[in-house]
Amino acid sequence: MPDLLNTTLSGLRAYQGALSTVSHNIANVSNEEYTRQRVEIDARNPIRLGNSFFGQGSELSAITRVVDGFVTSNIRGFTSNLGRLEAFDFYASRVEGIIADEQAGLMPALDGFFNAMNDVANDPSANAPRVALIGAIENVQQRISTMATELENIEIEINNRISSEISAINSISEQIAEINGVLTTITDAGNQPSDLLDKRDALLQQLSEKITVTVVEQANGNMNVLVGTGQLLVTNASALTLVAQPDERESDKTAIAIQSSAGSVNITQTLTGGELGGLLDFRDNLLDDTQNRLGRTAIGLAESVNALHVQGVDLNGDAGTNIFSTVSSGPLQGQFGGDYINNGFDVGETVSFDLQFDGRTVNASYLVGAGDTNEDIANGLLASLNLDANVTGNVLTGTTAGTTMTFALYGSNIKFESAGGPSPVNHNLLISGITDGGLNDAELSLSSLGSSSTRFTSGRVTNASGAAFVGPITQALPNLSNAGTGIVNYTVADAAALTISDYEVRFDGADHNIFRLSDNTQVATITGAGPFSTTVDGIDISVGGTSALGDSYFIRPTKNGATDITTLINDPARLAMASPVRSTVNAGNLGSADISQATVTDSTNGNLPHTVDIFFNPATPGAFDVIDRGTIPATTLQSNVAYYHGITVSENGWQVQLTGKPLAGDIYTVQNNTNAVSDNRNALELAGLQLKGVLDGGNSTFEQSYNSLVSQVGVVTQQVKINQQVDESLLRNAIEKRESISGVNLDEEAADLIRFQQAYQALSRVISTSQQLFESLIAAV
């Protein structure tokens, strides 16, 4: 007989399960990770009695998870995008705040500087405007420095965040792997614990917030997780760890590698999406770009202000010196020498080599005598330098005005230090090969001096090869995977030619090839045969040491331009606001010609202060002589030059123009501008920088260059914000979809509750009916 009780009981069991599932759903109504569970109640297999099949009731065949895998994976995708955009936006907005702030940005400080310069131009002899100008100069330097430091702080913060994100990722992926493992041991693919699956989905969601992942479902229900361009992060029950390590190319940047038994693989370039992707994107694109641009503006400002300032003359009548210092200034220092006696300096040999500095070539030579010590040899070499016309008292005067190199004895070495000259200092001290008239085995060794940043291209000077001291300059970052011992150094030579790109020097086995990274084009080559330096895009690059095939070096010419800037002048009287020369019409002139005020064309010309007469010699009517009265005796620089209205005369680094009608005997003079406390010509030139195209190869003023920096940041950030809005709405849609599929609807659950309750009640009623039936049966017996 078909078992009434059993059938009913089966139903009761089934509906009990259903009710408990409903309550589980209701209990998790606000759990965002939760996917609602539905019960599947199937009829049990029927029994055959005679010709009829009697049903056996129902059973809870499955509790299914209502979920759409595609929707889930869409959500992960949008979450990654949004995470990236949010992280980018967060930092981009900070950069924007640093740069574009109306009060704290660079433009107010720069405007203040130019305004203060104008005020000095209006009253050059007064002290108050000069003091204000010094203040404005310091303000500019501080503003630039502060901005650069804040950008640097962001960089440090990001590098730290990368580390902490990686730890979070590692912990999440471990948990995923664990769940994978548990699921494998517990069940088969068809019937997996819903809540664990929910948990795993939630973990995957968290992971995708941090990084874009690709999730691949395995046959056994495990989810494998891939990152980047296909690196397996989680494989079944095991997870690989991500590590933060120094980037090979730019060793002060944090890169991300995936660590497996085979070693660690740098996957930074392949990581996109999620917070991590956003951080990397921001750091490597917007932040680097901004730092480079700011650096270039700073270098350009320093260089152009300095170049004009040293052309002028201050209140004391002295030539101006640098106002700003930047990466590319400072003295050249070092020493050369060594253990001469054991290095081929043999008795009876005359050792000789040339030193080349700032356009001068000086010979050092010494005849090694019997019994000479190393000190004697050094002494002798030093003394021989003084035989040169340009060396007095161990001081070599360079061709650039005001530049000197001072030599001194230093044990048995000769040390040297450069001084003076305009910035950027691009001085080299070249030492030619050394001859000794004998075995030609003499050698000099080169070394640096204390903490000097001067570099040298080779540690030894031999007969066959010279060497050079170069600098002070910055050393390029060698790639961490370099096998050789090469050194690449660089310095900024010409700010107007600077780009905002970084550069890479790659050694192909013979030559060092220099690549500009913004457009990945090769821009120069330093061949193996020498010379070992070249100038490209305003940067001097030099190589030394021994590179191995495949070695590369990273150059960031402008990045530190802003952090390194300092001011060098704090005495108002030393602001060089006047021009070094002026023109005079002689009071004895019969003629009525006019001479324009002298302008400086070359401030380094040593004869600039000489008094020069333009004399209309009566012996040559209609023509004049140009006579330099600063030499003894006077030198005639030009003679019998035919005069015409508007003719220009240039000598000694200045230029004037003559107009009008001169007469024989007239003299028009250009002379040293002494006592000129009210001359503002150099101040006007400096103030005029505001309107001059100084950067970008002469195409942009400071304001335009800075404006383009701010625009760049603004446009990128705006784009990010717009994309953020789009992604937010896409994500919202996807979440709505998920909710509509997997979300719990209380009203639906309430309806189900009523339905299942009714069924349960009905079944209970059936049981009591079957009990009554049984009782009536028993009573009948």
Place this chain on the structure above:
Amino acid sequence: MRVSSNLIHMQGLENILRQQSELLRVQEEASTGKRVLLPSDDPSAASRLIDIDESLSQIKQYDENINYATQRLNSEETGLKSSLLVLQRVRELSIQAANTATNDLENQQVIASEIQERLNELYDYANTRDENGDYVFSGFQSKTQAFSTDGVGNYTFNGDQGQLSMRIGSSRNVVAGDSGADIFQLVRTGNGDFAVDVDRTNVGNGKISTGSVQDRTAFINHDYTIRFIDANNFEVFDDTAGVVVGPTPRAYTDGGSITFDGMEVEISNAPVAGDQFTVTASRYQDVFTTLSDLVRELDKPGTGDLTGSFGGAYLANNFADTDVIGFDINFDGQTLNVAATAGATDAATATNIAAGIVAAGAIDNGDGTYTLNGTTPGLSVTFEINAATNAIDFHTSGGNGENTSNLALSNLTDAGGGDAVMQMSPNGNSVLSSTSISAAVVGDSSFFVAGLPSSNFLSQQIDNALNNIDRAMDSILNVQTSIGGRLNSIESQSFDNEARSVKLEAVRSDIVNVDLAEAISQLTYQTTVLQIAQQTFVKVQSLSLFQFI
């Protein structure tokens, strides 16, 4: 589409949050009146804003520069106006002094003293200092006094010809200062092309007119001397080229026009033989020297160079052969104790006396002339043997008309007969105290003194001074005109700047400022929307089937 309970809640909440955030933004705008302008909100507007702010800042600075420049130019103009008034006054005084009919020396000296006061006043104007103590007319050397004087009528300009420039517009500079050299120092003399003068030693009363250049192509800027051969004939001598110009002799007519090398002058009255008139190409002469010279002429009228001769006809005057002769020459604080031996002939005696003069301390110039330098710097007397008369001719030079230097001969001794007599004769306008000195008279002496210059000499000097003053006034007027032009240019640039500034401000306001009416209405709207969102949220949340179970 199936909706989950979560979704209902999420959406409702999100709407509320969104409206709140929007409300906050609108509130910020309404209460500050400014759109929040980060570059990321509107990169092109932000970029334009930077450009505009930069331009506004520059214009503001230009305006400040304009103020400075205007101030300087105005104070310069005041100084120049005052200078012109001074010169105007001096002109009047000079014309007064030229009225020789009613003037005597005392009146002249009163006028001279007032002109000196005016000169001092002008000198002070030239050395004006501004409020910082800087000299306005010193060019670039504003801590150095522009003009200085040695107290005896020499003036030096110590500044330079630099001029301060200021930027008043993006492509416009203005010169905000002028050098004292241009204003006061580099003033042409005479009529601007050439200056005329009479020789101080002229005997006749001739005057020479200012003249003018008639033919500029023929004008060659040389210096000339017009020499009178006699009362009716003269010649024109080009000193620079060293030749006579034009026909010689030329007939003289009183007031007749004399032309040479493109120039035209007139000489009037009655010059006599030996009189000279100079026509020199205009040099630069500072106005102080002009005034100072005028003062001197009025105050201490023209003593000047001295000419004369002594000796000659020695044998006839008891200079017996082999007599040892001695005498003293006194000049400007210097004494020559001359000793010589008389010779057989007058010529020989003259030679010996000349040698004695040299031996006593005069300088042998090697060309037959011998010079004695006086104590006063620049003053000297030169001796020469007159070949015709064998007398010793002398003439002084460097006399500035003020020092009444005289040449005295005394203490004639004759070791031979004791009876030698030295004859003396004046020349030009020199005056003798006695015509001879005798060895027989102990302490006998005689001296030459420069007499007053010819009449009309002072008149000529005043005429010349008036010309020079006119040139000085021209010079000042030129600079004044230039200043006026510059001030005009500044004013027009100032208008320009203001117009640009106004326009830029308008554009800036458009970009940055919020339309308050719009903002407030948005605020109201936003508040309403938020309220609706909140109310609907509560409403919807309260709908649930469980309420009916």
